Amino acid sequence: MRRLLLPLAAGACATLLVGGCSGGSAPQAQRSTQAAAPFVSNQLQDDYQAVIKNVLPSVVQIDASQSLGSGVVYDDNGHIVTNAHVVGQERTFKVTAATGGQPVAAKLVAAYPEQDLAVIKLDSVPSGLKAAKLGDSSKVDMGQIVLAMGSPLGLSGSVTQGIVSATGRTVSEGRTGGGTGATIGNMVQTSAAINPGNSGGALVNLDSEVIGIPTLAATDPELGGGSAPGIGFAIPASMVRTVADQIITTGKVTDSGRAALNITGRTVLDDAYEPAGVAIVEATAGGAAAKAGLRAGDVITRLADDPITTITSLSESLAERKPGDEVSVVFTRGSREEKTEATLGEI
Template sequence: MDASCTRAPRRGARVTVLVCAAVCAAGCSGPAPPAKDATARPAAVPLAADDLQTRYQKVIRAVLPSVVQIRASRDLGSGVVYDGRGHIVTNAHVVGSERTFTVTTANSETPLTARLVYSYPAQDLAVVKLDRVPAGLRAAALGDSDEVEAGQIVLAMGSPLGLSSSVTQGIVSATGRTVSESGPGGGTGATIANMVQTSAAINPGNSGGALVNLDGQVVGIPTLAAADPGLGGGAAPGIGFAIPASMVKTVAGQIVANGKVVDSGRAALGITARTVVDAGYRPAGVAVVSVGGGGAADRAGLRPGDVITGLGDTPVTTSTALAEALAAQRPGRRTTVTFLRDGRKRTVEVTLGEQ
């Protein structure tokens, strides 16, 4: 017991030693503990629960007015006010194929109308614009994704299950995750890099809302929860993902300025493809179905029927694996593609294009 007390971190050691001393005083032999030194420095006082609660409430009061509810004809989600001109950023899977929406702000029950500016399903982001900008509309402050670290406290704000202006809390569980969404009904099918993983609850309706740090900055747009095959594909508790604020600023900024995304930053081969399986029905590669003229694959000499098995040093067995490998690259970068043609393994150099 003495050894375990010695190995504990400094603050934990102080507490543990007091416990050990109490145990010994109750029934151990040995000298009595020394008298308390009245001149000793007092232990550091931890952040009081009231102080943390006050900070939560301050952040909620500051940011929640910038989080709105977005309703399409069939779907409902959330959005974040991007600027004072009525632009609102949300997920592409929230807007779907629709062009007009009803928006409800946190400060009013009066619904507002909005129209789609542009949807970019490849990054699952979209921007809509209010037809009339209400007085007092407040844009959110977007933070620096590079400053986000595991362990930081975050709040998720949105309209889960239609419950507007709801707030949950958790921590940043990890950063730099590459996540592939499901297809229709659960996302756009996009593969998104550098996502923020969080333990804050993300439920249907939270999509497009705000993941906020305790400085009142939006560090991500909550987008999806992990699915657990063991739960029949249901959401895995405590594992959610948010698109990082840096990507939100890049995509939304281009949409607001140009009406579309002009520089995606996403690498592409310029092919359509499908997963193929081996004799044991295991994924074995990605078959090229068609090659876009003048694209990266076309310039490298790839053709329909080739089966891609690797990109650079990354093995490729499925279309999702290929998408994730490309998500880690940048347009214009040179790499290699390993593939099978007529049963023979080949490797070519390719300069990646842009999606």
């Protein structure tokens, strides 16, 4: 992956406030708090170590000729789910378990760049690997403790920790450095460190469930495009399951669950050279846009309540919706502004 502390001292701070600056023996409540703090800290540490022991055998490092990333063991048949940008244009890989051992050869099953997901399959399944348990995306919530497992900078079997910072984020991935250019909705934002090599690995809760696949780290233009610490994004387990199941069963994604207008478009600029909308180059016959009366040459400026100025803004608006949703589309045709209703199709 290229682009994007738990306050354990809270109990200690409370103790200082209760104790004040007076001398003599500590009050009973203070002594109880002091005794409880190490217990809570040790219990959390035990939880971390248990999760790592449970999940690390489900995490692998993936080596391609042009990239290095991570993956998650999806089933007992040797299928590994990872990011499409990790596999790139490669078809064969060397896979090493996060717990060690000799590399094993693997082949690409299929990639789905539109969601930046891919599945590869091991030629043979080494002992010690086990399928990960995927969590329920609907139960992921802000503040939950999470661990990110993978191979940042090639350091196989590394673990970082943080919390779920937000859910439901829509994020667009660049094409530089091998990115797919995908716009991905409903992503999980986390403060756990996500570094190059973490892509395709596991974002895990304290129930040892994989709740997402770390994919992107935020960048800060003011830092020259450098990583913005503590802002990373993971594809939710629900989408991972949807895409992986289809690839394993049919070799391709036949039901993306992604909304579309079914157009080919390009960003247009106004007289001040600012992005001003998306011009339709082609409206696929029988697609959502064509059925709504849109045609080549129309410039889309609004979708529902979202202003549309670029292809990216249109993709982000669509990523937040589902096939079959009815939305209003504001567009210009020649010098006139017009409006129509569209029933969204599917990518």
